[in-house]
Amino acid sequence: MGWYQRRLAKSLWVFHVSGSPCNNCDIEILDLLTPRYDVERFGIKLVGSVRHADVLLVTGVFNKKVAPRIRRIYEQAPKPIFVVAVGTCVSGGCCFKESYNTVPVREEVIPIDMYIPGCPPKPEAMIEAVAKLIGVLNG
Amino acid sequence: MNGWTFFYLLVFPGLLFTAVLGLLVGWIDRKVSARVQYRVGPPLLQNFNDFFKLLGKETLIVKEGVRSMFVLAPLVAFGTTVLIATLIGMPLFEKWLSGFNLPIASGFDGDLIVIMYLLMIFSVMLILGGSATGNVYSSLGAGREIKLLIADELAFILVCLVPIIKSGYTLRLSAIVTAQASAGAFIGSVSGVIAFIIGILCLQAKMALPPFHIAEAETEIVEGPLMEYSGPLLGFWKLNQLMMYVFFPLLLIVLFCGGFNLQGWGILWAVLKYVGIVVVLVLIKNTNPRVRIDTALNFFWKYLTPLGLIAMILAVLGV
Amino acid sequence: MDEFKQFRELFGTKIGQVIQKPRRLFFVVKEEHLLEIVKYLFDGIGCRLSTATAQETYHGLEILYHFSLDKAGIYFCPRIVISDKQNPKVLSITALVPGAVWIEREMFDLWGIEFVGHPRMEQLLTLNSPENPNQPLRFGRQA
């Protein structure tokens, strides 16, 4: 495992992309920053611009109006970038699959590396996912 | 330019020493801020990880931006930072280095003026870097950076004038240090204390720490001028900002607290002086929210600059 | 439920089939009486327009307005049936109830019902969405 991957694993900068969610996963992501589940211990920081991001936290089942913008956000991010899908909506479309206004396959819009199922996934589950992501990086 | 100048430039008071110390001191800042908010805060080597990670990332350059300036700005800024660190570091560690009878390049007449110009160049580079991208948020941030620069530059010059006057109108840092060695640290006198306090606030603005981090307001205009930077260029910008944590307190120590005498107990006293200034900066950072740009402007001009003039007059009177 | 009794005496002739439940009153209204009844409900006894439901039935497009009289915790629900399904047109009540702007725009967006006199008749939810799902909730909808 390269020395560089270990460095990347220890300092993941996160950017939050919300694609028409029910804003429960977004609140759980913000919960991670609050004192109880503070993720800055792992060197994870919420950054303001896509250019600084290492991890795109994507939430919500994309509806047709939001999908092209999420595509553009993904193209703007510097590689290597990881896309972590938070919640069942992104992972499997949850209960909104049959709707006329949602994109059937989300992997066409944005390639997803890691799925965190759960509606909403518990903050502990998200921290465990981050640990796995670090593990994957550490080889 | 014998080999030793390169050593001074690149290793001891220059690049390596300042970078490593800057990354360590940056950790103190993040840890204290986290503790203020009941949070745990990052591990010790977090800034090192951040910097090396950024080195490995891909650099995206905006198509319609001015490509050359976009790339050049952080490198030139990095160069000026290293130069400033060496210029300030030399007079401080002169005696200690002479102990190992190394040839000393102990600065030249007027190096304080050169430092002021180099600091100006750093801000100008940030402005050019921001506006080179053509991104609206960045140009907005660059505009604010200019206003901030105008605001604190005048006050900073007055702050530097006080030690010059008190040490018999010399423009040489090492001469100021020797003058203080004989006449006692300038902070002892009334004008020295006033100038020191204004100096701290100017540092706050120059290093873009809250409450004056208007240009890179993270939650508002998306990291300001640094928005379009990614990868190594962003890494250099972040390293520059962290290196400021080192050479700005050292500058204040040289100007007001009589530099270091690193024999026996002197070392403890030197470390205490340095850490004291850093803690003051961090405390100011954590206690007040962001200030609007025009509030910052009239704060600097309406309060600090007249205060600086008074301090200068007192210094002339010899108080 | 004296409000119901009082309402039925007043408008007995103008309303068609009525379904009365402990706290709900559903009644069919013809289009020309709509504004008069809405005026009575909204300004007269101070009801609040909660929302309006559009529904496609075999004998035409049906709009069910829901007025809530909060003091008594009851609902008045006038119902209009539009027989012409190709381009349904109804009088807009935004003049009386400013809060109905979005409600009617949503019905135009999802059901294609044209509201005459609406200040800004355009789509609400699928405005400049890449492919326009025009009137997704109608029978002839393609999922």
Added chain:
Amino acid sequence: MTGNKIPVGPFHPLLEEAEYFELKVDGETVVDIDMEIGWMHRGHEYISEQKTFTQSIYLVERICGICSTSHPLACVHAIEDIDNIEIPLRARYIRTLVGELERVHSHLLWLGLAGHFIGYDTLWMWAWKYREPTLQMFEAISGNRNHYGMMRVGGVAKDVDPAIIPDLLKILDEIDRKMEMIAKAAKDDPVLKSRLVGVGVLKKEDAIAHCVVGPTARASGVAIDVRKDEPTDAYDLVNFNEIVLKNGDVYDKLVVRVLETIESNKIIRQCLEKLKTVGGPILNNVKEITPGEGIGRYEAPRGEVFHYIRSDGTNRPVRHKVRAPSYVNIPSFVASCKGIPVADVLITLAAVDPCYCCTERALRVVDAHDRPFELDLQRLSRTKTEQIRREIYGK
């Protein structure tokens, strides 16, 4: 300051939701406001028609993440309204308990975000730190932090185990203490008071004209509260008072929410006491729903949630209309945002606590002669707070 045309997309870094506002500004004051929504539209009503009644209760729970028991409650009330189904006493208490607990956690969440917008990050951290015990209680009762899946037609799905009630009460005492502290911090802080009083006033006539519901209406003097007007579940068995204030500015909306959280704590305490003693079944299972129409209402943290269900005897709803409270609260921005300085727009938009959190931070502002320029509401809002603090403390 005029800038070139800026594609202010709906994505802003710290924004939970994608929203898009457009203000016409004349100098410093707002002349007109226009909103474009639709980023969240997932077509609930269309999907709900293909699901059975029990399935649509789960679907309806996922409409909004932070008031996620209000929609199932209203939906269940609607189905029960079709045949006037009665539910057992213990189920009524459990429903009220879950509903009020959610009001506490939703109001605390809003309080934290409001502090965040006007530059008080410590208030944000405090409010969200003391919101965690409420979520702990939820995990104890229903096993999940937000989507609880508690509601069924004719009762409740999970029973509250009497053994855990004592330590639920312990957590509740802790929340009460902290709530007093937060209430004092939020209400008596001179900077907050002078920052929010008289900002974004929604007059009573405007509130009635725009048919506004919930705390937004109660702060403007319109006394509507479904818990008092049409008390279903156990709201007629518990005593609590309804908070109505007069002058409808952002400060009153904050005070209404803070006092309501304290009231909700009282209700929760009474429900927990009753649940110790009241026994009996928690669900009388309903075999089939007769054809007909039903209207269900519930007082969500943001206002009255309205569900209309029409069934034709099968086990699938023919038509399921949902109207969230923010649907009527948000258009009231037109009335409350006119003529106020741009710096106050953000906190006024947030004061309605829009259910899909459309708290847009950057927006496209069009100046008098239609030249758009970029303006960041959050920065303006924070710096105005700073300005007022400077005046008060004379720093």
